[in-house]
Amino acid sequence: MIKFYIVNTYNFSPITTKKITMNTPLTKNKSKLPYYLLFFMAFYLNTPHAAEYENKTTADGLGDNAVNRAYTGNGKIYVATGGGLSISSDGGNTFINKTTADGLGHNINMRVYVHNGVVYAATLGGLSVSTDGGNTFTTKPWNVHTGIISNFVSGVYVDDEIMCVATNAGLSISTDGGNIFTSKDSADGLGHDYVYRVYVDNGKIYVATEGGLSISTDDGNTFTNKAIANGLGHNIVKDVYVTSGVIYAATSGGLSISTDGGNTFTNKTTADGLGHNTVFAVYVTGGVIYAATRGGLSISSDGGNTFINKTTADGLGLDAVLGIYVNGGKIYAATYGGLSMSTISTPISASINLNSKEKPQFFSSKRAFQ
Numbered sequence: 284m285i286k287f288y289i290v291n292t293y294n295f296s297p298i299t300t301k302k303i304t305m306n307t308p309l310t311k312n313k314s315k316l317p318y319y320l321l322f323f324m325a326f327y328l329n330t331p332h333a334a335e336y337e338n339k340t341t342a343d344g345l346g347d348n349a350v351n352r353a354y355t356g357n358g359k360i361y362v363a364t365g366g367g368l369s370i371s372s373d374g375g376n377t378f379i380n381k382t383t384a385d386g387l388g389h390n391i392n393m394r395v396y397v398h399n400g401v402v403y404a405a406t407l408g409g410l411s412v413s414t415d416g417g418n419t420f421t422t423k424p425w426n427v428h429t430g431i432i433s434n435f436v437s438g439v440y441v442d443d444e445i446m447c448v449a450t451n452a453g454l455s456i457s458t459d460g461g462n463i464f465t466s467k468d469s470a471d472g473l474g475h476d477y478v479y480r481v482y483v484d485n486g487k488i489y490v491a492t493e494g495g496l497s498i499s500t501d502d503g504n505t506f507t508n509k510a511i512a513n514g515l516g517h518n519i520v521k522d523v524y525v526t527s528g529v530i531y532a533a534t535s536g537g538l539s540i541s542t543d544g545g546n547t548f549t550n551k552t553t554a555d556g557l558g559h560n561t562v563f564a565v566y567v568t569g570g571v572i573y574a575a576t577r578g579g580l581s582i583s584s585d586g587g588n589t590f591i592n593k594t595t596a597d598g599l600g601l602d603a604v605l606g607i608y609v610n611g612g613k614i615y616a617a618t619y620g621g622l623s624m625s626t627i628s629t630p631i632s633a634s635i636n637l638n639s640k641e642k643p644q645f646f647s648s649k650r651a652f653q
Contacts, residue, residue: 339621346381363392363405365390368395393437431455445458446458449478454503456488474492475492495515531567533562537562549587558579558590568609573607577603
């Protein structure tokens with residue numbers, strides 16, 4: 284008789300233990316099916332996975348059920364929606380909504396970012412900035428010479444040295460905290476004037492455009508564009524994320540991954556488990572890849588070789604996931620049907636000795652259970 288002791292541990296929740304008993308003897312003369320089952324159980328338990336998702340909507344205070352992105356900072360959750368920037372101070376239980384009445388440039392918020400306590404909201408009426416946690420905002424003026432090149436702001440990235448603003452007319456860059464911007468477009472090497480997202484890593488600027496992934500190694504003075512010829516799944520790149528030297532490009536034809544600085548890409552599709560080949564956003568943390576697709580939230584813990592897909596069956600507001608953010612043990616999936624949140628489970632290890640007469644022991648990384 285084999286007894287499996289399975290321990291599931293979730294952040295912020297008690298430890299629960301389940302016992303599964305099978306009456307199949309484990310002997311050398313019997314079928315090897317139990318052996319394969321043991322390996323399957325070990326693989327499953329060691330795969331990071333999430334609990335059911337809890338979905339938040341306008342009933343909880345969101346400005347709109349169409350959510351583009353969430354971000355955390357200042358002890359709050361900031362949610363960019365189609366009806367304002369919604370803020371929660373109680374872990375997502377309730378939200379208050381900020382609109383043009385509070386200084387936002389437009390009620391449609393495409394992106395939100397927090398750096399050093401300052402909140403940046405990318406809106407269809409400009410880049411709105413708050414220095415008081417989101418209570419009030421001021422909007423950066425549009426100016427083709429010294430300001431942001433367009434009021435249609437689709438994304439923003441800020442660190443201590445640079446501010447990059449993605450617009451429908453190019454990329455605007457500031458190195459003085461947003462007082463003066465220099466703008467770049469296709470004439471400077473961008474794949475297209477329409478810029479979806481921008482990311483900065485180790486001094487390099489990565490720009491997701493309508494015509495490819497554009498990369499600058501000289502502070503945005505010039506760009507080199509990567510396209511299908513380099514292995515991208517599609518020339519329309521919706522998002523980009525870079526970590527540990529690996530580039531992840533969310534395209535309209537799959538999730539494209541480069542390990543050589545963007546010279547070549549390997550493209551992942553539904554054949555690898557993605558929920559849909561249209562990927563709207565990507566986020567990577569703790570070695571786990573999260574791809575927001577038109578058909579669900581696809582998660583990989585093996586470098587993108589395979590994915591599992593989360594959908595409305597798992598509690599998502601809708602299968603179309605527009606944005607993804609992970610922080611503090613929480614997953615924030617921005618969907619057309621609300622903000623779906625989940626707590627990441629702690630990976631579990633399995634110790635199996637097929638030659639031993641002892642029952643298999645399954646234990647967490649922190650504590651063993653008999």
